[in-house]
Amino acid sequence: MKNKYFKKITVACVATFAFIGLHNTTVEAITEYQIVNVDSLAEIGQAYGPIMYEMKEKDKQYDEEKEYIPYKPDLFEKQSQDTEVEAIAITEPQSSETEMAAPESEPPAVTISNEEKDLFARLVEAEAKGESYEGKVAVATVVLNRVDSPEFPNTVTEVIHEVVGDAYAFSPVQNGEINEPASDEAIQAVEEALTRQDTLNDSVYFYNPEIATDTWITTREVVKTVGNHVFAK
Known part of the structure; x- marks a missing residue:
């Protein structure tokens, strides 16, 4: 037992x-x-x-x-930081070219009402009919240069309807062609001129040397020739 x-x-x-x-x-x-x-x-x-x-x-x-690994705070902290940076680099969304925002169109430097803009475009159409798009922009630029000049009225409408002597400054106002609708190209030319990117060296005159009857206009300083028009100041 x-x-x-x-x-x-x-x-x-x-x-x-x-x-x-x-x-x-x-x-x-x-x-x-x-x-x-x-x-x-x-x-x-x-x-x-x-x-x-x-x-x-x-x-x-x-x-x-057993393998003995001493505790090293600096090494541990560095490894943690490296891991965090790597995680951020992996997870950060990559932007593609298709996701990039398209550049905005140039905002106008001069703001006018829609009614005044229509009058402006009809003048450009009448004065530069048959001219290139560049020629239409140049005519619109002369009108805006006159608005900026102390020698001319202070608004687009007043510049277009200005009377010099016994006639209007612009022949389409005199003969009624300004009453015809503006083309899309003339409307776009006005929009570009309003951004004031190129003032044609502040030209305030333009004329066709083939049909001009005023000899005084030919004495003005020529800045540029676009199509059939000479631009001067």
């Missing part, structure tokens, strides 16, 4: 030590050693003392062989 009691204690102790016996040497220790029949606690110590000592030594050797 006593022997059976100690045998049970022996089995329980060995199982317990084997379970808590540390790390990877536990399985090796259990498979490498066998249970010895003993009749007292003293015999248990004598029988299993060497086994447990060897298990402890193997665990100690295992711990010593």
Whole structure:
């Protein structure tokens, strides 16, 4: 009876030590050693003392062989920052050329009412009919240069309807051609002239040298010739 009691204690102790016996040497220790029949606690110590000592030594050797990596705060912080930068670089959306906003058209430097703009375009159509788009823009530019000049009225409408002597300054106003509708090209020419990108060196006169009857106009400083018109100041 006593022997059976100690045998049970022996089995329980060995199982317990084997379970808590540390790390990877536990399985090796259990498979490498066998249970010895003993009749007292003293015999248990004598029988299993060497086994447990060897298990402890193997665990100690295992711990010593583990790679030891010292904690370096600076290195850890740098690695964290590098990871964060890399994540941002990966997740940041890439803009394509098709997503880029188209440049806005040049806003007008001079603002006039739609009614005045229609009158303006009809004058350009009448004065520069048959001329190129550039020629139409140049005629519209002369009108705006006159508005800016202290020698002429201060609005587009007043410049167009200005009377010089006994006649209007612009022949289409005199002969009624200004009442004809403007072409799309003349309307666009007025819009471009209103941006004031090119003032033709502040030219305030234009004429056709083939049909001009006023010799005074030919004495003005010529700035540019566009199509059939000479622009001067």
